[in-house]
Amino acid sequence: MALSEDALYACYRRMEKPLYNVLYRWLWQPQECQDTIHDAFMRVWEKRARVDATRLDKLVWTTALNLARNRLRWRGLWRFAEPDEGATAADDGPLETTERWQSDQRLRAALATLPRAMRQVLLLSEFGGLGVAEIAEVLGIPTGTVGSRKHQALARLRAQLNEETR
Amino acid sequence: MNDIRADDWRETLDPPAGGLTRLVDAIESSRARSLRLQPRFALIGVGAMAAVVAVFGLALQIQRNSPQHRLRSALEAALSPAAEDAGIRVDNGAAVEIPSANPNVRMYWVAQLPPAAAEPARP
Numbered sequence: 427m428a429l430s431e432d433a434l435y436a437c438y439r440r441m442e443k444p445l446y447n448v449l450y451r452w453l454w455q456p457q458e459c460q461d462t463i464h465d466a467f468m469r470v471w472e473k474r475a476r477v478d479a480t481r482l483d484k485l486v487w488t489t490a491l492n493l494a495r496n497r498l499r500w501r502g503l504w505r506f507a508e509p510d511e512g513a514t515a516a517d518d519g520p521l522e523t524t525e526r527w528q529s530d531q532r533l534r535a536a537l538a539t540l541p542r543a544m545r546q547v548l549l550l551s552e553f554g555g556l557g558v559a560e561i562a563e564v565l566g567i568p569t570g571t572v573g574s575r576k577h578q579a580l581a582r583l584r585a586q587l588n589e590e591t592r
Numbered sequence: 593m594n595d596i597r598a599d600d601w602r603e604t605l606d607p608p609a610g611g612l613t614r615l616v617d618a619i620e621s622s623r624a625r626s627l628r629l630q631p632r633f634a635l636i637g638v639g640a641m642a643a644v645v646a647v648f649g650l651a652l653q654i655q656r657n658s659p660q661h662r663l664r665s666a667l668e669a670a671l672s673p674a675a676e677d678a679g680i681r682v683d684n685g686a687a688v689e690i691p692s693a694n695p696n697v698r699m700y701w702v703a704q705l706p707p708a709a710a711e712p713a714r715p
Contacts, residue, residue, distance in 0.1 A: 435615070456608055552602055
């Protein structure tokens with residue numbers, strides 16, 4: 427059954443926040459995150475005739491993660507167009523902006539020490555709110571692998587953050 | 593170990609406002625664009641088909657008017673047995689119909705074999 431417009435908008439309302447939180451910890455640019463989410467939903471809409479509405483969430487996650495990966499690849503090619511390191515998630519005041527920037531930098535540095543596979547699982551579970559089975563489906567890996575990667579990633583991230591705050 | 597501090601990273605952020613409005617606008621404008629383009633695509637299709645037919649017809653016409661084709665037609669007409677009520681019958685020779693501008697006038701190029709060739713001398 428083809429995807430209806432209402433189902434797409436309902437999905438957007440449901441998934442915008444978790445998607446944004448995952449993508450922000452990957453791209454670290456609010457506008458780029460919003461653009462990626464928008465592009466992902468447009469891609470899904472273009473394929474609406476072939477989209478199974480029961481698997482919509484998975485398709486949106488997969489599409490958004492692929493688009494984010496492409497954006498990071500482009501950044502690698504266009505190194506001179508480095509993202510604004512000071513970009514923050516919201517239009518906060520100066521104090522909040524500074525605090526956000528500091529906490530972003532701390533988390534960004536800690537996440538950067540994790541292998542990519544572990545980082546993906548961690549982001550989807552902690553910021554995307556996905557369960558082990560859902561992550562396994564989105565990433566196409568066994569649930570046991572998701573569990574072990576998540577456990578290791580959390581332990582390493584905590585250790586890294588504690589080291590920095592000491 | 594400061595656990596409260598260490599778990600600060602789990603903070604949930606709110607996405608910038610206006611994402612859904614942007615998506616709705618984009619979908620509506622893409623729908624309007626496709627509706628606008630449909631008649632154009634139909635016109636382009638009809639135009640392309642007419643062009644193909646015209647090119648094919650022109651090629652056929654050129655081929656029909658070519659001297660080779662006319663010669664071949666004339667030879668075929670000459671070699672094929674003439675119907676009783678059409679064309680002319682030439683004994684001991686051949687006739688080739690030559691195209692005529694006037695439909696009421698038929699022209700033939702007639703050649704007759706010399707008598708010696710027609711009836712070889714018997715010993």
